[in-house]
Amino acid sequence: MIFKGCKYRRYEAWYKFNLLKLILPMLKHTFKIVGLSVLVLLIVIVTRTLLHTPEAANLPETVDYSLDEDLLLAHLSESIQFQTISHENSQGVNAQDFANFQYWVSQTYSQLHQTLELKTFNDTMLYKWVGTDTTLKPILITGHYDVVPIIPGTESLWKQPPFSGTIHDGFVWGRGALDDKSGVIGILEAVNYLMARGHQPKRSIYLSFGHDEEIGGVKGAALVADYLEDTGVQLAWSLDEGSFLLDGFLPGVDKLVATINVAEKGMTTLQIVGKGVGGHSSMPPSQTAVGVLAEAITKLEENPIPGGLDGLTLAMFDTTSREMPFSYKMLFANRWLFSGLIEAVLAEDPAMNATLRTTTAPTMLSASVKTNVLPIEAIATVNFRVHPRDTLESIFEHVSEVVENDNVEVRPMVWDGFGLGKSASQVSSWESKGYISIEKSIKSIYGDVIVAPGLMLAASDSRHYGRVSDNAYRFNPFPLTRDQLTGFHGTNERIGADDFIRGVKVYIRLLEVGSSQ
Template identity: 40%
Template sequence: MKSIFKILLITAVALIIIMLAKTFMLTTEPVNRPDPIDININTDLVKNRLSKMVQFVTVSNQDPSKFDAKAFDEMHAYLEQTFPLVYEKLQHEVVNGHSLLFKWQGKNAELKPILLLAHQDVVPIPPEALSDWTHPPFSGLIDETFIWGRGTLDDKASLTGILEATTFLLKENFEPERTIYLAFGHDEEVGGVEGAAKIAALLKSRNIQLEYVLDEGGVISDGLIPGVDRRVAMIGIAEKGFTSLQLKVNAAGGHSSIPPKHTAIGTLSQAIVDLEANPFPANVKYSLKFFKTLAPYMSFSTKMVLANTWISKSLLESQLSKSATTSAMIRTTTAATMIKGGVKDNVLPPEADAIVNFRILPGDTADYVLAHVKKIINNPKIKVTPTRVGRNPSKVSPTDSDSFRQIATTIHQANGEGKDLIVAPYLVMGGTDARNFEDLTPNIYRFLFNETTPDDIKRYHNTNERISIENYVKVIRFYYQLMKNSNTLG
């Protein structure tokens, strides 16, 4: 008996030693920080141009009949007039009526091109929210610190920033070794089917393979990640998919004085309760690299859990499930977003239906979500059908590619002597245009050099969207250096 205790004790001590060793071995990766960026940006000029871009009401509506082609045409005319060098030196074409594609021919045809992606369209302003805006959403008002308006963050800072950076390089007579494509879709906010998807199809029809694609999606977190006080550049390496399912119950109507045990509304409600009570299984796999990169900067206990996922995976997953933000990073999420049913207070509802939206984790599929939901609800009275064609999650891009490393290096370069910055691969919760390019390259990354606080993040797709002038200048610097660095890639 004694010897069993002895063995157990030795095993426990050995286990603790291994866990501690792994925790201490979890160290930060060395930062490669080459020359600082040498560029002099005329702040007044660039802020006014972005402001002007915001004033074109290039809204994407779910209803395609509301599409305002004139706003896009006028914005294109403005771009041509404002960035004449780009239009003169780069080949440009309009794709599917409103999307823009520029090609900056590289000297070495052997090298695969890179592609910088942004979108021209913005989300609408709900009429009831209009009065909450400090400045009218399409005014592009500039104050001491900010450029205000719809599209400043999403995504006109990126689009205009890329063109500003290109202009700088052209003025310096920079000659790219590899071809650089600039692609600006016009319907990202409603799925990108007519814009980015058509651009990708066009390039594919020309047998073009790309080194990498860089789109929006990740930002520089300044306090967005609980427990991490450093700033974190989050490079999106994958994005979740989505599907919406309708749950529908039909029942006999009639007078409410002699009701059945469950009305259509009651049956439907039970199904929603069941779905919320049974979240999709957690899988930390796609966010593990993110958390492990941050681990050295976290508390010792968190670090220990992260360093020992060989033994603590389920503990980690249950910890991460506690916050909505981290839970969304490790599972397909469930959100009941719409419900209707009933006609009168004393009439049994003949019908009730609800819409539940799911954001699908890589590894899961829209078909799996449908099957899983039916299994959880397990009630033949409830009809479950997709409301529209869902979108499966994207592929996961590598973090050990030269492209990823170069983007990371450029981020450090753009950060310069600024505060400490961690670069971490990240799973993007929303959708971007980038996924359309999966046939052209495995290296698809999503990042905008924009320092974002918890207050800033709320402004995306929301009231009082704005970007600081300081941040916008950094966006330009980043793209400038990224294109310059492409000459030494791979």
């Protein structure tokens, strides 16, 4: 027995030894293949990253204009002092403030006002500067002079009174300084400058200054678009408010980033309704209508409308990522490998997430009429900002699929002037003459900046002008920092004095270039 056991162990040892001799070469070969594959992968990643560089700079000649800067800033300051506030309830609008602003424009820019053709649509002003070649399609440069109200109770938080137009500490302060009286005054100053020097455009130019953009533009820009359409005017391109020259928004990028928005999101609002049995609050069921609604909203937030890094969003990041540090550049240069990671990281930032998909935002809740009454229905109002890849119908279908059951109903809401909502705009070309004119004008003043197509997350009057424009663009030629972002519809809205002056120069250059081609 002992002998047999020893013999078995010797056989077992021999077997293991020979098996190891067989396996080791195979393992070495496998390790070599894996190592070589990893090396090849690293080489591909690094090579693609090194090749992911900005396109060769083709900077236009830098130009400058001698302006009376103090006068320009004084005009912007004066414009802010008119409280041209758009209220949701039209009865709250002070019509005299709008009339006073229009009169101020006619006096401050008297040559422009007396020379150009003017039509008004309610309080929206449409000027026409007739070009020398009326066979060419005209262009439209536009902005809006209405502003949103000051949030009640926040007046004391303003460092300068919100309608003072105070020029202090290098800024012009007040409601409209960014959104959008700086745009309106910038355009007026540019035209005024060119007219004073005898400039005559080859291509006709329309100038539209809206009075109700903040409440949808249905009594201003929409009527202007109707007029242009009825008179057979098709614009070569239009430029409205939009993004800015962003300063410090991209990690590791120290250049200004000018995102010219070539599309804007649409919008729709749905009601999510949780249903219950009602009754007295002293005898509640295991789940009330409020509990049903809470579950539905949680499901909706956990299942956002699918997005992705494609189309316009991809074009924007492909351009801007070429200027980023190596680690970020590596991800975007190798989207085939890191696309999932990129999208997950971008989705964590609200602004970046909004470029990827249609966003879901529960904004209003209502339920019982009394503290001791169980509601039969609990209702959440949910606002969606529609990405160009989605439709109003596809959003309704997605929401219904996620939340609807015997106790949950999805109801569309009808908006005044917008039906069930507003689809996203068409995506304009970023290779057209209009886009190129805007890009050249920016670089003529600011020099080496990054210019990329972008998506406007909010809405503008271009929702109307887009239907009479071959291409509709949205961009304000003023630098903007993160600190200034809270001023939009918020507190301490302000624009840098020097930034405003440079923006006026961009408008001058754009009117020269855009109307001559």
